[in-house]
Amino acid sequence: MTSGNNLFDKYISTLRSCELFSGMTDDHWRELLVNFHEERWPKETCILNHQKFLFHFYIVISGRIKMYNVDEFSEKEHTLFLLKKADVFDLFCLMDGTKHHVYYECLDNIKVLAIPMDKLRLWLNKNPVHYQNFLSYAAKMMRMLESNVSQLIFTDISTRLLRLLLNNVNNNSKQLEHINDLPNKELANLIGSTRAVVNRHLQILKKNGSIKIARNQVEIKDISILLRELEKQNKKL
Amino acid sequence: MTSGNNLFDKYISTLRSCELFSGMTDDHWRELLVNFHEERWPKETCILNHQKFLFHFYIVISGRIKMYNVDEFSEKEHTLFLLKKADVFDLFCLMDGTKHHVYYECLDNIKVLAIPMDKLRLWLNKNPVHYQNFLSYAAKMMRMLESNVSQLIFTDISTRLLRLLLNNVNNNSKQLEHINDLPNKELANLIGSTRAVVNRHLQILKKNGSIKIARNQVEIKDISILLRELEKQNKKL
DNA sequence: GTATTTGTGCTACTTAAGTAGTTTAATAAT
């Protein structure tokens, strides 16, 4: 139990905000954490081996990891999720034990807590109370994916870019977070477009005074202009 | 138990092929089915009330129901799923108890089995063995949604149309099923395009001899040509 | 039997997004 206590004390605040295990008591956490160990992955680590995620399940403690897809023919990339503090992966593997054909890349130096898949499944089996949590969380993912599909079908690139920016504004600081230091290419990957097109739209936003841009840097100057632009987009059709 | 036995005897083969409850014993089925009742919905019934699915969960016995999304601004439609025999809905509501903003429309006369949501949840709680099934099924949905996203980002309309056709060919009869009697507009809704564009691509397929078309009718004439066209699409980029 | 509705097949046009290629600036490597 020492190791469980250790990790708990160290990462208590992150773990408490972890939605997959929401509402779990401290004692349950301590018990579960016995099976975890800490890992550090340096920035730019790529995990291309789909097998890996059949055997361990991870909770992100710090840093960003992008989960992405590569088209086998065009070799284009699409970023499915930007995993951050308190996110978990790979839920697909956990739930059905089948390989998930996506790739991972660390955008920062990463700290994760890792647990062997079978131990987590065993724990869940012994504590079926927590199943409901897992179902709710899966439903949340499904809703996210579904809304992703809708956005792709219903909206154009400039709208998707606006939404990407607005969805990543910190409520308190009113500043961009998580995606503020990404190159245009990565922003493009997040909305399913190309660097050149994203840059074209960013230039427009820059010219209307809503954002400031520099190398690997997007900063929000006037959020109200962004909101107004989004309104305009919606009314257009 | 009489009613449970009744429904079981009547729909045993459909229920056995129901993935969400896969591997369930006949006795478990009988027990669960006590809580179900049968409903019939006539063709073209629209269910626009999202609330409805918070209170009952349904298993499709026969007929097709489209689950679709409408963009609040452009009023365009997108068909998310074509539910058929042995499909269930609404999984989103079941899993997290939150309203799901989609619409339903019966493409045929429909027979469903209905169960009050809370009874299903109660049953699941009492029989946690079945939780794993629900997780696996949810994972399958997530994988479908994810691959949907990828297709939208990586492939053009003609490829999506080819895939739609090929994914709906019956392995035995080699003929189109489920979507063979839909108007161009509905095919367009399935792949996130418009009637005119879908028709344009169908004309090309007709000219190369792979399909035959009539009013509300698409028929496959030569599947090998379709497969070759798909290959060509993939290599193009 | 006629009228209306619905779905198809087509042409012509518009537009957003992708593509290619060049210049310039910022950063990192030596």
Added chain:
DNA sequence: ATTATTAAACTACTTAAGTAGCACAAATAC
């Protein structure tokens, strides 16, 4: 300090998809 690398900014071009509109045929309603 010099060079190499990477990202950004911009121009010019291509193309697929969407849009509008119309003619025609099939199905349905009256």
